[in-house]
Amino acid sequence: MSTSASPVAAAQVIRPRGPSAFRRFARHRLAALSLVLILSLTLACIIVPPLLPFSDTEIDIMQRFAGPFTGPHLLGTDPLGRDTLARLLMAGRISLSVGFSAMAISMVIGIAVGLYAGFYGGRIGAILMRFVDAMLCFPSIFLLLAISAFLQPSVGSIIMLIAATSWMEVARLVEAQIRALRARDFAVAARAIGANDRRVMFRELLPNAVAPIVVAATLNVAHAILAESYISFLGYGIQPPTPSWGNMLENAQSYLTSAPWLAIIPGAAITLAVTGFNFIGDGLRDALDPRQEAR
């Protein structure tokens, strides 16, 4: 019995009994704040661009390199006189879509591979997991660059590229969860009453592994947004005129002295969005798995 009166035990004692996951999440103040931030950012990207007096692709050479807060262009203009704010928000649409789509695809691949390998195991499962290990051997940027050489850069191909290089962690996670859960009582019980494999997999096992998957999904969005910016910075990213947060930064280096806002604004947007997703992931982890609270 109660030997431990450690801070954690104490904190757990203080905590009211049985708060819902949502309440635990909401209490994670930074996560809640981040959720608000991401939602407003997403909404702004969807709603605001049509309301702006400038479009993201409208070139106005006479207005090039206007500084922020100095004229009609709230956040200034780029080397072609395009409105930075309009571009930032349109780029947000692209970058967030890339983030979510890449996450979705990588989750599908990762869950499929993880489910299969975790549930059936066997030789194919082992080969799949070794493949996962092999892919994880490459430092991610090396893999991204090697594959980007293979693709014609477009929004779709960048999404595929990022998804193709970020499903492995998910696969590993799901595989481990499923393998552990498979042996547990309810799975055995479900099988004992004659449920077929698919039913056991999708109705019994997967829902029980959902917490870490949700966390991984959130973190994957952050990862994808970052990855997009890296690829763009290294010159293999989404091609203009389509703006993305990453390709807005592509040439930032040469304007660092003359027009630093061109580098600072999109970089700050990326940092803000990625931080947001990371905090949400953190909050979700705490909310869905209180034992992990310390991390």
Place this chain on the structure above:
Amino acid sequence: MGHGVRWLERKGDPSMNDHSTDRILAAPALRRRALLALGAGAGLAAAAPGFAPSAKAQPAQGMRKGQVVVGLSQEPTAFNPLMPGIEVDETIWMNVFDTLWYPMPDGSLVPSLATEVPSTGNGGISADGLRWRVKLRPGVTWHDGTAFTAEDVKYTLELIVAPGFKSRTRLGHALVRDIEVLGPHEIAWRMESAFAPYLAFLSNTYIVPKHLLAAASDPNTAPFNGAPVGTGAFRWDRRVPGDHIQLAANEKYFGKGPFLERAILKYVPDMTALYAQFRTGQVDAIIGTGIPANFVAEAEKLPGKRISKVSSGSLEVLMPNLGQPALSDKAVRQALYAGINKKGIIDVIFYGLHKPTESFAPQESWVYNADLPAHRFDLAAANAMLDKAGWARGANGLRAKDGVPLAFDISTTTGNALREQSQQLLLQDWSKMGVAAKVNNMPAAVIWGEFYVRSKFQTLLVGTGFRSGIDPDPSNRFASNAIPVKGGSGGNYMQWENAEADRIMVEAQATFDTARRKALYLRLQEIVRDELPILPIYQYVTAEGTKSNLMGYAPNINARQNTWNMREWYWA
């Protein structure tokens, strides 16, 4: 040949300048030889005046002081001058090795390892052009002390065509037969057929040491290739891969100089970073890709720095693929041309650095036609042309004719911001003409592969040249038998076919009458300006920078890199 495009585009690169063979615009020194009949135009290719080393200030022979750090935005990696390399590798070759002769800024050839440039006049070349005899300079030694002899030249010429050796090109060299060493310093050979450009080719053929390469089991992998030994003004010192190459003065150099103790060729992969290092003085000179256009004005105000705007032989063109139905219509090309805001591109995006042009020939060329109709940016006129040609606007405002939409991709290498900006400008203006153009950029290694040479592009924004090395002849780019995708051999990737142009080019190749050639090429320029198989935008100008007290730097439009005379550089 002669369609060099810059390989890798660096971020902030202002000018997709290339310094390949096509920089050799003319070789007037040959004009009296009645051999190549390159004709008039002496001095056309001269460098901007005032930078030639002044004889007075030049140090005495044997005086050496200091080092120079030359910044390059690409890394020299190929050191065997006979093996495949890119333009930046020449910075090493031209300083470590020597050629038999080399071109001066005014186009004349100056003997180097040879004692004179052979000609029919001096008996070096037989009247039929088949027998060549070259006298070599005595007393020249390789950096390792071994004497340079005719055997080395023989070995070099043989190695180039040796089976299994990865030589860069055998063009011209493959015609050489029966190489004969007449003495330690005299060599002769026979040509399979008369090939006049070979004189020019040899001005870019570096002689390699037989005693080192022949001793290696495989010249492809000889240690020599990683630590070259030449006869040049500088000898190989050391290389820090990915960073710099250090050359040391060759005290026993047979020619003038060197006046520097060391020359360091420093690789700075980013042009903005390279410029920053030039500004802070870490780099003494930027040559090659030069200073990014957006920094040129600032650079010109830097104290203690000198900026030279150096004309290049290449042009920035929009290259249409005439295999595309819409683009095969001359009216469309003319309308597109009228819809190019050249002034906007040059003045705004490139800060006025480059020179607008109408011709495929560089303005310094002796065949340049200055009287071509001037381009006018006029969207109304462009729209009228399209209307007249039957390209009607559809409900969405986009034009089509006979079910063919006026739509195409513009491609260029990824990661080149200024070119991307040019693309944006083109797209915006053309969209006002009902043209649906979109960007489809790809990495250099992809775009210059099959996509380019098998004419898979729709339109390309490309910096390239339209001559045959030393000669203004552009038949490689414009002749109808130079379309690779139609079985031809050459660089007519636009797939342009024009009977009159073909006729002109054949005649101009055959005649030795300079005046006649010039007349023919003037006419060809008119045809090309009218037909627009290429839409010329501007001729490249590179802003190279040096410290003001670095003397001797002299841009040479005929040299592949402006380190061509580094042996004569010195610190004031």
Place this chain on the structure above:
Amino acid sequence: MEDGTVLDVRNFSVNFGILPAVRDVSFTLRPGETLALVGESGSGKSVTSLGILKLTPPVPFCRIEGQALLRTRKGAVVDLVQASAEEMRGLRGREAAMIFQEPMTSLNPVHPVGAQVGEALRFHQGLSKRAALAQAAELLDLVGIPDARRRLGAFPHELSGGMRQRVMIALALACEPVLLIADEPTTALDVTIQAQILELLQRLQQKTRMAVLFITHNLGVVAEIADRVMVMYAGRVVEQAPVRRLFHAPLMPYTRGLLRSVPRPDFSGAEQPPLEAIPGSVPDPLAPPPGCSFSPRCGHFSPGLCDSVAPPLTHAEPGHLVRCARWADVAGAA
């Protein structure tokens, strides 16, 4: 503080935030005496023991009130509740030591046991590393570890559970403390080992005359080792009596329930009454029932009496304290 007592705890309370874990506990301990502290999980017995040595979390998380007077070997009396962190450091290990339930986790896995046993000696007695090790070997020998000198370099995981607990005891007794707090020291051990450890503790106690506060939920162990017993429920002491008295005449219904729920070590097989579990569960510490905290589970519950005011701790007899409004009735019913 009475002469002849080692520890005098008065009105001792421990609060975690707004949550009272231990309320108003008072007791004394004399040299050589063993007081057993008994209760269910969550009754506050461990918190009491940790609280006395202030091994509970620091102030913002945990507040301690009341007094815990300790008479040191030299006769000085220190109130542990008021003592500074620095003073506590000087007292712990030297005057008052503690052994814990889990000998595996309570020993640092990355240090050899010799160093861990000797560590307190080095800090309290200023011994050199060598001297401390030599003394640690003697201590290990004392607690019955065979070939003690060789075991000095052993890591905890290399020892059996019983050996580990012996190491813990050696570690606690290194500086010959006047007070030993043993927090369920035998719970994690096999029954045979339990007996050995208890025997060892008793032997050592006789030798050093230290006072022992023995926390356990095992009444069998209590019968074995304790002089007096104190029963805790929901953070409060509900009954305190000499061990025989408590076993034979328990007054608090909870104590009675407790005794009925386990086999009686003091009865032989034939006399053994049938076992009964106490119905219900421990109250939520944040929402305690009104009145007596045991009232919802109590068989002697009297509406209006038990659920109105919390009953005080009353002297039923000299040395026998009970917290029950109906203790007299309960005693009668028995």
Place this chain on the structure above:
Amino acid sequence: MSGYVVRRLGQSLVLLLMVSMIGFAILHLAPGGPLSQFAAGGDMTQEDLDRIAKELGLDRPLPVQYVEWLWRMLQGDWGRSYRDQQPVLQIIGSHIGATLELMLTSTLVAMMIGAWVGILGAIRRYSIFDSLATIGAMVALSIPTFWFGLVVIYVFSVGLEWLPAGNRYTIGDESLLDRLHHLIGPCMVLALVSTAVWSRYMRSSMLDVINQDYIRTARSKGLPERRILLNHAVRNALLPMITITGLHLPALLSGALVTETVFTWPGMGRLFLDSISYRDYPVVMGILVFTSVMVLAGSLIADLLYSVADPRMGAPG
């Protein structure tokens, strides 16, 4: 123990084989090729290009090329660069120093700062310092490395002119001081993420440890707090960090690549980027295999170190 190592090595070899296959396939299936650079240069004819492609063996079927590459690889011949004809291992060798210098120094910085931030955060849990450190670490993990590099250059090189904007040393100087001066910027940038990783894991590990019973035991012995933390808590909390450092290696390599690009640092990252864009297959393959070996060796060494450092781990696995 040795059995375990042998088994791990065997697994690693299988992984390497897969890595090389994946890498080879990706590279060679990519459009464009090593000869594009020469085609673009314009002074080589199509015949020249075809001849060289043949000599490089690029005209043969992919599986044949792979098997041949693998066969040579197994014999220790990593091939030669298409660009400078040098043996691949020699090329990697001449770039790895710069990268290792960067990785090691930034790891040291990250360890020192990150570990202390984590330890302090765990000890003063929920303090203002802890909250700031948590937020800081999260932001650090979210900043694009290259962008942070640009900001560092903008502030410290362009603005304050304290640091050089790039390079590993001043040519001709190359003194230790000069090298350190050049190292500060890139090290700061690369260390950012590692520091964040270290502080977060260290905090978490430390929290685990300070709630352990043996820490309470140490307290009950009356040890000074400092000794409890250093000798009992930190020592144990550092153990999992060995594994974390091993696991962080791929991310560190990625970070190094990006940092090298921003600071024109002549290391493996720069080499990789150039080799990719020139389609210098042997070098790219060499780097992929080399980094994979590094990653695998890193995790194996981490595991072995762990088993040495933690007396509980007689023989893992």
